[in-house]
Amino acid sequence: MTKNLFLGIVLMVPMTAWPANAADNLKPRLIVQITADQLRGDLLDRYRAALPNGFGRIEAQGYWIHEGIVDHALTLSFPGHATLATGMNPAHHGLTGNEWWVEKDGKWGEIDVSQDKRYKVIDAPKRQGVSAVNLLAPTLGEWTKSVNPRAKSVALGTGNPIPVAYAGHHANAAYWYDASINEFTTSTYYATKLAPWVAAFNKGALASFQKRVWTLTVPDEQLSLAAPDDDPNERFGRNNTFPHAYAAEARPASGGTLPTEFSVWWDGTPLKDEALLALAAKAVDAEKLGQGDVVDYLAIDLGSTDDVGHDFGPFSLEQFDTLKRLDRALGEFLDHLDAAVGKGRYVLALSADHGVIDPTDPGVNGRILRPAELEALLDRIEQVATEDSLTEETLKEKIVAVLKNSDFVADAYTEERLAQPSSDPFIRLYANVMRRGLTTNFPLWTKRERPHHPARYNIIVRFKENMVIDAAAAVHGSPYAQDRLVPIIFAGAGIHHGEEAAGARTVDVAPTLAAAAGIPTPKGLDGHPVPAALLTR
Ligand SMILES: [Zn+2]
Numbered sequence: 445m446t447k448n449l450f451l452g453i454v455l456m457v458p459m460t461a462w463p464a465n466a467a468d469n470l471k472p473r474l475i476v477q478i479t480a481d482q483l484r485g486d487l488l489d490r491y492r493a494a495l496p497n498g499f500g501r502i503e504a505q506g507y508w509i510h511e512g513i514v515d516h517a518l519t520l521s522f523p524g525h526a527t528l529a530t531g532m533n534p535a536h537h538g539l540t541g542n543e544w545w546v547e548k549d550g551k552w553g554e555i556d557v558s559q560d561k562r563y564k565v566i567d568a569p570k571r572q573g574v575s576a577v578n579l580l581a582p583t584l585g586e587w588t589k590s591v592n593p594r595a596k597s598v599a600l601g602t603g604n605p606i607p608v609a610y611a612g613h614h615a616n617a618a619y620w621y622d623a624s625i626n627e628f629t630t631s632t633y634y635a636t637k638l639a640p641w642v643a644a645f646n647k648g649a650l651a652s653f654q655k656r657v658w659t660l661t662v663p664d665e666q667l668s669l670a671a672p673d674d675d676p677n678e679r680f681g682r683n684n685t686f687p688h689a690y691a692a693e694a695r696p697a698s699g700g701t702l703p704t705e706f707s708v709w710w711d712g713t714p715l716k717d718e719a720l721l722a723l724a725a726k727a728v729d730a731e732k733l734g735q736g737d738v739v740d741y742l743a744i745d746l747g748s749t750d751d752v753g754h755d756f757g758p759f760s761l762e763q764f765d766t767l768k769r770l771d772r773a774l775g776e777f778l779d780h781l782d783a784a785v786g787k788g789r790y791v792l793a794l795s796a797d798h799g800v801i802d803p804t805d806p807g808v809n810g811r812i813l814r815p816a817e818l819e820a821l822l823d824r825i826e827q828v829a830t831e832d833s834l835t836e837e838t839l840k841e842k843i844v845a846v847l848k849n850s851d852f853v854a855d856a857y858t859e860e861r862l863a864q865p866s867s868d869p870f871i872r873l874y875a876n877v878m879r880r881g882l883t884t885n886f887p888l889w890t891k892r893e894r895p896h897h898p899a900r901y902n903i904i905v906r907f908k909e910n911m912v913i914d915a916a917a918a919v920h921g922s923p924y925a926q927d928r929l930v931p932i933i934f935a936g937a938g939i940h941h942g943e944e945a946a947g948a949r950t951v952d953v954a955p956t957l958a959a960a961a962g963i964p965t966p967k968g969l970d971g972h973p974v975p976a977a978l979l980t981r
């Protein structure tokens with residue numbers, strides 16, 4: 445941190461500042477953990493002057509680490525969110541992918557890491573039930589409840605069902621938006637019926653967020669900050685300009701995919717996070733979060749940045765507009781916290797589960813891999829695996845050799861190799877996300893049944909830098925910088941004002957929030973409080 449930067453911050457503090465020096469400032473009653481999915485480290489810098497409300501207030505008053513580090517490979521959502529929530533690396537919190545490659549009923553295939561047949565998603569009979577049983581570590585919400593059983597923990601989100609990563613095993617509420625039923629809902633793991641404030645929101649306020657068309661709210665003078673609206677890579681060239689309206693975009697003649705439900709279309713817009721922040725304000729009121737004599741916890745998972753980023757790319761006008769909308773909605777939510785909880789009576793963190801790589805970025809010298817290339821590589825592995833009389837050890841060596849022979853693969857790791865000390869920085873990043881027997885098939889995604897997929901043998905593959913799968917306009921999941929650098933900002937009670945370029949990791953977010961709120965942390969965490977962010981208590 446330079447002195448000039450620090451002075452700049454002090455001068456920028458607006459009228460609505462948190463009390464700078466009051467004794468109250470050291471006694472938060474509410475921890476608010478906000479995560480914007482796929483918010484890359486450089487996006488808040490790029491749009492700093494254009495986001496003056498919620499983001500601007502958090503930046504100007506908080507402690508801003510511009511390039512926070514995701515300290516593990518496989519930069520996918522569940523591993524990233526659970527790391528933010530638990531202060532542990534995926535190898536220790538257990539959610540080492542979004543899906544795992546496992547044997548079920550004699551066949552090898554994917555299961556979601558949150559899947560749990562013993563439970564149901566309320567109002568959604570076609571959805572599989574979810575729980576946190578595969579999460580091995582308690583979350584910050586659980587630490588908070590363990591200090592005082594009267595403390596409340598609430599996790600809300602629009603990534604389905606990401607709030608599980610924050611709610612963990614014990615929470616007062618965990619709700620996410622499910623497009624298949626157009627409702628915020630939960631699993632019977634957490635509740636037998638929807639809380640009255642959620643049921644009322646689904647029946648009432650939600651509709652007002654769904655009448656809206658996704659119009660451009662970026663003013664003319666800021667348009668040049670983002671890429672041109674009609675970039676052909678956005679949404680593979682279809683329906684890629686403003687305004688975005690269901691009526692037009694669902695029509696097959698305009699490249700739409702009728703009978704896409706309205707709710708599925710809406711799920712890909714920033715309108716859902718505007719609704720989410722309104723629901724979060726309802727949660728604060730109904731559950732009286734931060735309004736008693738104990739410390740409560742509220743997690744907010746903003747999912748639209750991930751959906752819009754995948755569809756349009758990180759520098760698209762659509763992602764800029766999404767951030768503009770989030771900025772206003774966040775500002776209103778902070779105003780609500782000030783009124784309901786009190787200025788200086790809450791501490792918050794804003795971060796992201798991972799960044800993203802845009803393969804069309806002029807600075808990126810990569811290639812988009814077609815599914816057929818991945819299938820051809822997996823075919824070769826199936827062939828090797830059916831050769832006679834191989835021991836498992838020999839087979840694993842052969843699979844690694846086939847993988848490393850591919851022109852887009854940089855390396856392939858067995859669990860044994862990841863357990864050895866090494867000066868190769870990638871070894872540590874992959875070791876941080878290895879859980880024996882529960883290995884993801886990412887990035888070697890396949891539509892076919894593959895009994896000898898490398899994931900079965902706990903082999904994880906690293907693609908060469910900027911070799912990305914053909915899933916969207918922009919994707920994440922790699923161990924490279926653009927996927928691993930995210931903003932980390934702490935603000936509010938117990939937090940020092942300042943900034944630094946880099947240093948802290950996402951694994952440090954939960955321990956820092958706990959330290960600011962005076963919540964004891966479990967022993968053996970991978971993360972540590974960030975001392976520079978904390979006011980001396
Ligand atoms: Zn994500």
Ligand SMILES: [Zn+2]
Binds near residue numbers: 482
């Ligand atoms: Zn994503």
